[in-house]
Amino acid sequence: MPRPKRSNKPAKERTLSRNNAQGGNWKVIEQTNPDFFSYYKTQKIIPEDEWDEFVKALREPLPTTFRLTSSRPTAHALNEHIKQVYVPFLTGLEYEGKQLQPPKPIEWYPNQLAWQLPVPKSALRKNDHMRKFQHFLVYETDAGNISRQEAVSMIPPLLLDVQPGHTALDMCAAPGSKSVQILEALHGPALHAGAGEKDVSPQGLLIANDSDAKRCHLLVHQSLHRVPGTGMMVTNHDATQLPSLRLPKDDKILEGRLKFTPEDEREMAKTPKGRERAQKEYDGMLFDRILADVPCSGDGTLRKNLGIWNDWSVGNGIGLHTLQLRILLRGIQLLKPGGRLVYSTCSMNPMENESVISAALSLCPEMSILPVPDALPGLKRRPGLTSWDVLDNSLKPAPRPGSEDAKAPDAPEQPEEGVAVEQDNDKSTVGGSKGKGKGKGKKGKKADGPNNVDKKGQRKAWTETLWPRGDEKEKGLEHCLRLYPHLQDTGAFFVCVLVKKGDAPVVQEKKEEEEQKMEVEAKAAEKRERSATPTPVDGQPEAKKARQEQEQAPVEAVAKDDDEKKEHIMGGGRPFNEEPYIYLPGLEDEQIQVIKDFFGISDSFPFSDLLVRNAAGAALRSVYLTSDLTRKLLLSNAYTRMRLISCGVKLFTRQDSSKDGTYRCRWRLNSEGLEVVRPFLDERRILKVGNETLRQVMEEVSVKFEDLKEEDVRERVKAMEPGSAILRVEKAKGKDIEMEEDLYLAFWISKTSCNLMVEKLEKSALSLRLYAEDVTPHSKAKVAAAKSAADTPATTDAETAAATDAVEEEDGEKVEAEEQVAKEEAGEEGLATSAAEAA
Numbered sequence: 111m112p113r114p115k116r117s118n119k120p121a122k123e124r125t126l127s128r129n130n131a132q133g134g135n136w137k138v139i140e141q142t143n144p145d146f147f148s149y150y151k152t153q154k155i156i157p158e159d160e161w162d163e164f165v166k167a168l169r170e171p172l173p174t175t176f177r178l179t180s181s182r183p184t185a186h187a188l189n190e191h192i193k194q195v196y197v198p199f200l201t202g203l204e205y206e207g208k209q210l211q212p213p214k215p216i217e218w219y220p221n222q223l224a225w226q227l228p229v230p231k232s233a234l235r236k237n238d239h240m241r242k243f244q245h246f247l248v249y250e251t252d253a254g255n256i257s258r259q260e261a262v263s264m265i266p267p268l269l270l271d272v273q274p275g276h277t278a279l280d281m282c283a284a285p286g287s288k289s290v291q292i293l294e295a296l297h298g299p300a301l302h303a304g305a306g307e308k309d310v311s312p313q314g315l316l317i318a319n320d321s322d323a324k325r326c327h328l329l330v331h332q333s334l335h336r337v338p339g340t341g342m343m344v345t346n347h348d349a350t351q352l353p354s355l356r357l358p359k360d361d362k363i364l365e366g367r368l369k370f371t372p373e374d375e376r377e378m379a380k381t382p383k384g385r386e387r388a389q390k391e392y393d394g395m396l397f398d399r400i401l402a403d404v405p406c407s408g409d410g411t412l413r414k415n416l417g418i419w420n421d422w423s424v425g426n427g428i429g430l431h432t433l434q435l436r437i438l439l440r441g442i443q444l445l446k447p448g449g450r451l452v453y454s455t456c457s458m459n460p461m462e463n464e465s466v467i468s469a470a471l472s473l474c475p476e477m478s479i480l481p482v483p484d485a486l487p488g489l490k491r492r493p494g495l496t497s498w499d500v501l502d503n504s505l506k507p508a509p510r511p512g513s514e515d516a517k518a519p520d521a522p523e524q525p526e527e528g529v530a531v532e533q534d535n536d537k538s539t540v541g542g543s544k545g546k547g548k549g550k551g552k553k554g555k556k557a558d559g560p561n562n563v564d565k566k567g568q569r570k571a572w573t574e575t576l577w578p579r580g581d582e583k584e585k586g587l588e589h590c591l592r593l594y595p596h597l598q599d600t601g602a603f604f605v606c607v608l609v610k611k612g613d614a615p616v617v618q619e620k621k622e623e624e625e626q627k628m629e630v631e632a633k634a635a636e637k638r639e640r641s642a643t644p645t646p647v648d649g650q651p652e653a654k655k656a657r658q659e660q661e662q663a664p665v666e667a668v669a670k671d672d673d674e675k676k677e678h679i680m681g682g683g684r685p686f687n688e689e690p691y692i693y694l695p696g697l698e699d700e701q702i703q704v705i706k707d708f709f710g711i712s713d714s715f716p717f718s719d720l721l722v723r724n725a726a727g728a729a730l731r732s733v734y735l736t737s738d739l740t741r742k743l744l745l746s747n748a749y750t751r752m753r754l755i756s757c758g759v760k761l762f763t764r765q766d767s768s769k770d771g772t773y774r775c776r777w778r779l780n781s782e783g784l785e786v787v788r789p790f791l792d793e794r795r796i797l798k799v800g801n802e803t804l805r806q807v808m809e810e811v812s813v814k815f816e817d818l819k820e821e822d823v824r825e826r827v828k829a830m831e832p833g834s835a836i837l838r839v840e841k842a843k844g845k846d847i848e849m850e851e852d853l854y855l856a857f858w859i860s861k862t863s864c865n866l867m868v869e870k871l872e873k874s875a876l877s878l879r880l881y882a883e884d885v886t887p888h889s890k891a892k893v894a895a896a897k898s899a900a901d902t903p904a905t906t907d908a909e910t911a912a913a914t915d916a917v918e919e920e921d922g923e924k925v926e927a928e929e930q931v932a933k934e935e936a937g938e939e940g941l942a943t944s945a946a947e948a949a
């Protein structure tokens with residue numbers, strides 16, 4: 111899009127008109143900050159002759175960017191759909207007298223699977239064609255086929271070069287856009303339709319970690335569910351203290367084990383015999399790939415986080431330097447010899463970038479920077495700095511430890527940890543382990559607090575690692591990548607690719623303090639598990655007895671217990687109140703045997719990798735599948751030690767109805783796990799239907815057997831045993847589209863009717879793609895309600911407004927709605943609900 115003409119008005123007015131143009135009513139922010147400009151001019155981050163262009167770009171709104179979930183079978187078809195349908199549809203448009211540009215592929219993104227749309231938000235909302243496209247983006251995002259992500263934020267995972275089979279760690283992962291990219295890479299590249307089946311479960315492992323528990327849950331529900339993987343785990347540690355995880359030297363020691371008990375954990379951590387056993391039986395886990403996308407001051411996000419213009423200070427970056435360095439150093443310890451680590455920030459400040467890298471390289475001679483000049487052809491980048499100044503908040507040289515300046519009584523104190531910003535997703539939030547909250551560390555001029563004095567009550571000196579050491583050229587710091595807004599109309603970013611020598615010695619750091627913390631966790635877990643596990647009766651094994659009792663008990667009651675506030679387990683000084691993960695005894699478990707028979711699951715399915723999340727270790731509500739490697743980890747480390755928030759793929763969910771007698775198997779296949787389990791199923795639960803039936807079940811909440819239009823489908827459904835099934839549509843046809851790949855959807859067959867078991871938004875996305883409109887009952891009801899409430903003139907307005915609101919909601923509100931859908935749409939009860947909904 112041609113940029114709106116810049117006027118010569120002062121910055122304040124310019125900002126106001128920009129906000130109005132975007133349809134917002136934010137408070138006016140002056141897009142200027144003299145300290146910011148002087149600081150970066152002094153640091154010479156931009157050549158003199160590019161400065162004005164750089165500043166101009168910083169003041170422009172950021173274009174919309176998105177990428178396709180490359181590992182999904184639909185990726186290429188959807189990309190073609192954008193090219194063939196939407197690009198022509200969005201070409202030649204005008205808005206307020208200006209030409210609007212259609213989306214264009216991001217040049218350097220592999221396989222042209224990422225796009226940039228340089229159109230102001232107001233045009234997206236108000237131009238009819240653009241609004242339709244926005245609608246499409248919203249639904250495909252909710253369905254997990256598209257991720258809205260800042261272009262430069264896509265770079266670190268690409269340079270990490272993750273391959274299927276790798277073990278990867280994302281140290282600061284929330285909200286998760288880069289973790290999703292890593293998972294996609296673990297899956298391997300998407301296959302073009304018709305290229306045949308591929309293993310849908312990613313090889314290898316990703317541990318996505320974040321120190322903020324709430325953000326960890328966001329990570330699970332908002333991001334990782336897009337690329338369900340049996341080798342995915344989410345943990346909640348301070349990345350500077352990530353524990354070394356054990357892996358068994360010989361798998362035999364895991365035989366017959368269903369969990370790693372807190373007693374095991376305590377023994378291994380505490381007693382000499384236990385330590386000896388740990389050394390004999392286990393290795394510490396190291397990773398092939400590590401991403402350290404650390405909390406940072408975020409001034410690279412100025413184009414969308416306008417508040418940074420006001421809040422920016424030298425101290426914000428300096429205050430995060432030590433935390434960033436400590437995270438990087440822990441990452442280096444956990445990296446395999448020969449492995450690759452990518453360090454990145456959305457900050458332009460050398461205090462958070464080159465100085466961190468330089469210090470780490472001085473401390474870790476086994477590491478070096480990998481030059482990547484040929485990676486991502488088309489990406490414009492600038493080299494890393496090899497010299498910089500450490501300045502205080504008055505932009506004067508800061509006192510270097512040991513220098514005369516530092517000893518002076520009026521030497522400025524080092525700022526505390528500052529404001530950390532997260533760069534991804536359109537809604538930005540302030541993140542950071544410490545230094546959260548605006549204003550903290552601002553201007554770095556707080557009065558002496560406990561953090562600014564050492565144990566002897568002396569003022570803390572500035573950190574030596576902030577300063578360049580003079581060997582930055584030899585260290586190859588110019589091989590770092592600096593991405594700036596004026597180069598390709600993006601945000602700013604810093605990326606450095608580091609590699610560890612293949613023959614580097616392995617350092618398994620073990621802090622006593624860390625072990626003590628783990629012991630406290632283990633004790634608390636033990637206590638909690640004891641109180642949650644029913645006492646054994648009649649000499650039966652605990653888990654079996656528990657399972658039998660629980661099976662007889664009404665599930666509602668169990669569910670209620672599960673939901674009750676759980677005991678907090680303190681770990682690292684922070685609460686940890688997650689349920690344990692316990693493996694089921696494979697086919698020895700009665701429920702799993704029922705599931706196997708009902709769905710016709712082949713013997714080659716890894717039944718021993720199925721687990722549950724409850725202290726009783728019984729199949730009560732959900733059954734998950736993990737990879738073999740995940741299983742080894744979970745059976746060698748207590749979940750409390752791992753601070754495990756989530757792992758594996760939810761395959762089966764218990765489906766209860768008032769008429770339980772109707773169903774031999776009360777378990778339904780989860781949409782999320784469908785692709786994982788499908789290759790192991792025989793034909794008994796697969797219902798092949800044509801386009802007519804597909805349209806029917808898309809339009810109705812539930813369809814009675816006798817109303818099914820396709821006769822053969824009607825007969826087949828009647829003959830099938832009630833319960834969960836999979837709908838298969840070969841080459842589904844819609845308005846102007848014929849899908850190349852077969853469509854598989856979770857389905858439910860009750861006694862007299864049947865219905866889809868797909869999340870509402872996912873159903874809407876599919877409908878839009880197939881029929882170019884949302885034909886689902888959910889959308890109809892919503893639009894009707896919106897129409898009558900607001901007397902909205904056009905259907906599309908209401909739909910788009912609702913959809914736009916949905917994407918702009920806080921991430922946390924977009925949680926998976928499957929259970930609710932299941933309750934509403936399943937069986938006879940579902941019919942009643944749907945009737946009410948339709949009414």
Ligand SMILES: C[S@@+](CC[C@H](N)C(=O)[O-])C[C@H]1O[C@@H](n2cnc3c(N)ncnc32)[C@H](O)[C@@H]1O
Nearest residue numbers: 282283285286287288321348349403541542543
């Ligand atoms: C820049 S954001 C990460 C963005 C993420 N990589 C993505 O692509 O979506 C930084 C994250 O670091 C987390 N964080 C802050 N301090 C941390 C620490 N000490 N250990 C681990 N995570 C930390 C914050 O909660 C925040 O989610």
